[in-house]
Amino acid sequence: MEHHVIRTAGLLVASTLLGWIEGCAVVGPSAIASGRSVYNEVINRTGDEQLLNMIVRERYGETFGMLRVASVTASMKFRGSVGAEFGFGPDSNYAGNLVPLSAGVAYEENPTISYAPLGGEAFLTKMLAPITVEQSILIGQASDRSSLVSVMIRRINGLENPALRSGKSSPAFDRVVQIHGILRSKGMLTLARDETSSDSGDTGYYFIFFDYSSEIDLVREYLSALGITSIEPDGQDIYLPVRVSIGRPSHDSVNLELRSVIDIIRDVGASIDVPAEHVEMGIVDPNLVDLPRADRIIAIKSSKERPRLASVAIQAHGYWFYIDATDAGSKEGFGLLRTLIGMRLDATDGPSQVPVLTIPTGG
Incomplete structure (x- = not known):
């Protein structure tokens, strides 16, 4: 048993x-x-x-x-x-x-x-040096908001884009960005890369205007604002080279001067709702410009109490700084800024991610 x-x-x-x-x-x-x-x-x-x-x-x-x-x-x-x-x-x-x-x-x-x-030299270089044309284009193509495009550009064909934190504005620059957004949203303006380009000053990128007959006056205004006099819109496709150049405008191409990641971070920070208490204490300067929330790249709020609805929040100097979970535009801008920083830190000399274009050379 x-x-x-x-x-x-x-x-x-x-x-x-x-x-x-x-x-x-x-x-x-x-x-x-x-x-x-x-x-x-x-x-x-x-x-x-x-x-x-x-x-x-x-x-x-x-x-x-x-x-x-x-x-x-x-x-x-x-x-x-x-x-x-x-x-x-x-x-x-x-x-x-x-x-x-x-x-x-x-x-x-x-x-x-x-x-x-x-840290180190490589990190500082990527944070302080201007972003590349390709990085600005990829981020710009990810959003239809003109403010996200303009914040990356310091100057285009001699038209200066004042920093948001300066409190200044440039109606001429803003109009160029506005027209660019309209034409792009209507499918009349796109961008591609020509890998056969050998010009040392040429990035190999082109703005391409096509099927724009219904908005030919808008295209004409766009080119005129940029000072491009060598091209007269007639309904035919237009290939406009994009170059990196400082200061001097061009009569036959788009010359860009781009900002650095630090510049962009400073512009974003310029519209933080800093507590009045901190301004009175002197630990932070007051905002030079009071942008409407709709015009802010990223609207960052502040609160003494922990926010109830926040997509991201941190504590600093006895306050909570956060992005409202109901603010879709700010969340989009924040996500694209994080993507841009990631692109800068991971930048390599690998193959381009922009569509490749072969530019016809025959008449």
């Missing part, structure tokens, strides 16, 4: 161990499925907070740093235990005092996160 009990218990222990092993096979994939989304969410959220912190600290004249998540390694450990208690002799000696079979499984996940501080 006792041998039969022991044999039965042994079978139960074996079946329990088998069930535990099968359970491990299930826990592993499910842990990956849940863990990956959690890590991704946390990394993305802290990346947003890091960018907002940069904008606020720059607005307050403070230094800032950046940390990049270099890698995330998660190891999983499983621990199991099985126990059994048996009695010998008369049943009355142990009845009700034994646990015939017990089993336990413990699952533990140990993540290792590696951070890479960003």
